[in-house]
Amino acid sequence: MELFLQTLIDGALIGGLIIVVGVGFSLCFGVMHIVDFAVGEWVMLGAYAAYWLVRYLGQDPMVYLPLIFALFFAAGWLVYPLIYRAVSGRRHHPALMGLVFTFGLSTLAKGGALSAWGYHVRSVSTWLSGQSVSLGVTTLPALRLAGFVFGVLTTVLFMIFLYGTRLGVSIRATAQDRETAALLGVDVRRVGALVYATYAGLTGMTGVLIGALFSIHAAMGAKYVIFAFFVVVLAGMGYVPGVIVAGLLLGLIQSFVGVYISGRYTLFALFLLMYLSLLVAPRGILRRGL
């Protein structure tokens, strides 16, 4: 029973961080129809940003979360026009162009990080590292708990913004029908830039937590593309609330398969579920996606 509860908690907490990565990725797809292969590199750059800020300015990496959001928001805002140019205009396969462009962006970021910062495996620790909260017979690692709270809180705030503000309505309108939204006066290009910048900011911030939990190196982002893809397929393409359910599900599958079957079958289980979902419920397990 003790192991079951611990597995449940581990799974839910792992899911928390995946949710944040998935939210931005999902919205990015919903609004711009771009599958951003560079999602893992935003995570990696966020982790490195925290590492260098701590190295040169001291303090706890958590202190820099707002600054990292601002930095990555600005970076996303600057990168967006390039993506927009790649996927718009008279190109025959805009979706494919988007894939190729973001794949290139990812390769560039990975190679750039390796050249600039070298091959050493780095690590940052926060005051939460190694702390834990005992809950009956189980242990809640404080950093993962913080990641979970951060994930859920960010997603909820983001949804309030999406569903409760005029700009949020514009974003959702653009996601639903780009042409009609544009005809009704929505500046779809600006909305796209805003969404991409927010997504880059959120994902960069998540990188800080992921860097503190695991280790930091140029190739660390690769697996987050898979996770983000899994979450978005399961949630329903472009359906943000579904991301919470899918993120938690991913965490729980990882945790339960790892403990009760074997860790080597985790990816198999995830992909099996993803393919089944694509076959049986192509609009996501909640049937609300695009």
Next chain:
Amino acid sequence: MKPVRWWAICWFVGVLALVTVGAAGLVAAQQSAEYKVGVVTSLSGELAFGGNVTKRGYDLWADTLNKAGGILIGGKRYKVRLIYADDQSTPATAAVAGERLITQEKVDFILGPYASGTTLALAPITEKYRVPHITGSAESPLIWKGKFKYTFGTIPTVTIIAQASIQTLAQDVTPKPQTLAILGIDDAFSKFAAEAFRTAAQRFGIKVLRFDIVPEGSDYTPAVSAAKALNPDIFAMGSHEKAAIEMIKAAKELKFNPKAFVQHYGMTTPDFRKGLGKDAEYVFGTSVWTPNLNYQAKILFKTPREYAAAFKARFGSDPDYTEAASTAAGIAFQEALRAINAAPPLTQAQKDALIGALERLDLMTFYGPIRFATSGDYYHDNAGLQPIALQYQGGVTVEVGPGKLRLKAPKYPTPPWDKR
């Protein structure tokens, strides 16, 4: 129409001929002046850190040798030139990189990759083109079971060396640990490290409570939770350096406090210490070489200490056994070439003769003796080195066994996380 200026044409053709012949002569001179050594290793991707570990070892060999004038063959000295090809941490790319070095760069011989998986992909290529290949890093027994005629290795297989720390814990500490849980990464090296822990536990009467193999890059918390629930005396981890760091982090987060943490390779790297700080303390590991060994050699570096000093002067950090073994791989080639008196560029007959010379090699180096097995399960591996158990104590790795190899007593049991 202007008359053809024959003198101008003749002059042009003459100059062209001279340039071509001169360039060809220059190329030939360059080719014959030095050995072209292909190096396939991971310079990018997941294993970039390890790839650069081997690179440092190979570079130090080439630079020191070239500074000393090169390899003396028939009264003349020939330098070595390393030509790198990045395997991007994937086996398929390692095979392509090796093929390119052999067919386009026309290398004389090859120094091999960091990881066992990439080495297993490169070995059939060097076999196909009959090019001698020594890995200064790979430790998987699968390589030697493949019986590749053209592939050699300077580090004994992980199934032999990873047992040393379990042996030390079973024989040199009191009370003797009774139980063990094992977590290994699913790659050609790490899962055999995990297997070695299991074999050692069975050999020394320690009960294995759980044996788990997980993919690289996954979240290790579930597997660590499962091990924690069984309350083992020892938690043993088979992995490369990144997973080694992340597994210890996961254990600390879950307040998992067995009496001993055992790893094999990762804990010997400086990044392990830097990444974990004081959490690296008390972790056990294994090695086949440390600067404190008493080997006396005559080639390039006379003692392990001299090598360690040269390494630190060049790279600013202490060498571990993989770096030393990579340098030793170069020394093995150098001495085998001397033995057969083969000047560059090597013909196919000389490459084949080099295999024979490597098989006959009986060499004492700063790294220890190099004698490649010529039969059995460890075919072409340098299987004769003594494994040493290490433990992090006071910020450095110290030799804690087994038996007479101990320089300091092992610290056991490991204190709780908040008492370190």
